Amino acid sequence: MDRRKFFKAGTLAGVGAALLNPLQGFAHPIENEINYKNKKAKNIIVLVSDGMSSGTLNMANIYSERILGRTTNWIQAYKDNIISRGLMDMASASSIVTDSAAASSSWGSGERVKNGVINISVNGEQLLPIWQKFKKAGKKAGCVTTVPITHATPAGFTVSMKSRNDQSAIAEEYLNIGYDVLMGGGNKYFDAETRKDKKDMYAAFSQKDYNIAKSKSDLKKIDYSKPILGVFGEDSLPYAIDRKNSKELTNEYPTLAEMTQIAIDAMKSHKNGFVLQVESGKVDWAAHANDVAGLIHDQLQFDDAVKVALDFAKADGNTLVIITTDHGNANPGIIYGKYADEHFDSIQKYNQTNESLLNKIKSDTTEKDLIDFIHSNLGFTVTKEQADHLLDYYKGLYKDDDGLYNYKKLPFKSFAEIQKEYNSVGWISMDHSADYVEIAMFGPGQQNQKPFMKNTDLHYFMLAAAEVENKF
Structure with a gap:
């Protein structure tokens, strides 16, 4: 399909009839569907629980209900029937089992790429990532994560790179493009002492008038009138359960929900709206380690960020919230006995x-x-x-x-x-799996979600929901 003709052909030929028939292609009836008829999404928030198998979503909710006495926000939204729901095929161009770089790039570029690269086509062409398209359309754009901000998932929304491993170069690309909010781990890719080329990326960002935050206390004093670079920790942020049980870590590191709220507050007043990607990256890391406490508590940390996004979207009325994962990992589950x-x-x-x-x-x-x-x-x-x-x-x-x-x-x-x-x-393994993943939506455009979609469809779905033409 010629992507440039996407709007003429109808956005939901593979995803539904976005602008022509808002009631076509329901996954199931949605109680608030009438509020979003013929309404565009001024803002888009994409929340990604990296490496979340369905068993992870399931176990976190069971734990929350049995131990904490409350249903998770994601599952409660299903129970309340306020969000649409479907499955998404996340295969890459090189394998039915994707890595995070190819998965995020499928959303970022609208094309399937090989594992290990970021928004580089199978023919070696550099593809323009979706957050750059939204920047060109006048919106603010940002990414928040619990792993290095230069890691594969945020990079897939923002840059084109031949290798996901070139995180020092990704940091430089962020500066060149001029993203509005960047928060996560990864000091070693910004600090002159730990970069191989000895470039001081903090100084470079400061020269372009960025606010630099390196701790939770720094964030409390942040100036929303300037772009934000928040880098917390040498590599990733601590696991949620480790931070929770350490006063020192609690005081030093923000939660994913806190970073999400700050990112929204920093961009919500922009007249043309904003796009924001939020990632719970250490759900994937915990799955790779078959670490049940790390997995459940980081999934619950992600769920707190889901609440922040949904609360904002409900009050705002112009924000599309997309909740998903990029692939399964280790497929954990509770065994009968x-x-x-x-x-x-x-x-x-x-x-x-x-x-x-x-x-x-x-x-x-x-x-x-x-x-x-x-x-x-x-x-x-x-x-x-x-x-x-x-x-x-x-x-x-x-x-x-x-x-x-x-x-x-x-x-x-x-x-x-x-x-x-x-x-x-x-656990079935310590690595990724070829799951069809959960994808849920709330806000303008949710009525057009199909029960099953291809990963690349989401790129065009977001553009259509915001009524941004794919002309760049």
Whole structure:
């Protein structure tokens, strides 16, 4: 299909009839559909729980209802029938199993690209990302994430790169393009001391009149009249559960919801509107580590950001909120058994991630000390055999190279297998899966969502919802 003829052909030929017949192609009846007939989206907020398998969404809601006494905002919106819902095929140009770069680029460019590249076509053509299109149309644009702001998902909305790994160059591209809000981790890609080329990107952003924030306290003093660069942490922000259980981390690092609110407040008064991408990137990292506490609590952190976006959209009336994920990862689930309920409920006793806990074990830790340490932090008692097996990794008898972000070669897989006996949560792998992913919408345009769409369709859906022609 000629993308330039997208509006003439009708936006929802693959996605629905956006401007011609707003009632065609409902996933199911929506109570507030009448409010959005023939109304364009002045603002668009795209929320991405990176690497969220359906089991992750499910487990976070079960945990929230059973332990916290409330339904998650995402599931409550389904129950209240206020948002449309469908599935999306996220395959890349090189595989039915996508990576985050190709997934985000499919939304960013409207084309499927190979895994590992950002908005570069299979023929090597540089494709114009959607946030640049919206910038050219006069809107403000921003990205917020819990992993480096230069990571694959925000980059897929914003830049074109031959390699997702060139994060130092991505930082420079952000400055050249002039995005309005950038918040996440990744100090090592901005600080002259840690960049290979020794460029001081903070100084460069300051020279272009950016407000620089490096802590939660800095954000409280931020000036909304200037563009914002917020970089928190050397690499990523802490996992939600680790921050929650540390006064120091709580005071130092903002939550995803706090960053989302600041991004909205900074751009909401712009006369031409804004576009914002919000990512809970460490849901994916926790799935790669088969880390159930990290996974559930970062998904709940994402859900808090969903509430911020939905609350704004409900009050504003001109904002399309899109809630989705870029791919599955590890496909976790609660396993049937006599003690499944109480085993799963025991996760409330976990006070840190597996990453945090495993990093504290040393080669000279004794069997008894390890058993006591795990019990005091996670609430269950491993056997002597299980303790000895874990300690063997620290004595160099085994190696565990599993988990994409397992730089210290921690025994993530073995520990998750041990935990399964006590929490009844199983995993199929430690990597991405070819799931059809959840996608939900609220606001102008939601009435045009089809029950099933291709990842590239979302690019044109957003342009159509905002009535921005694809002419750039």
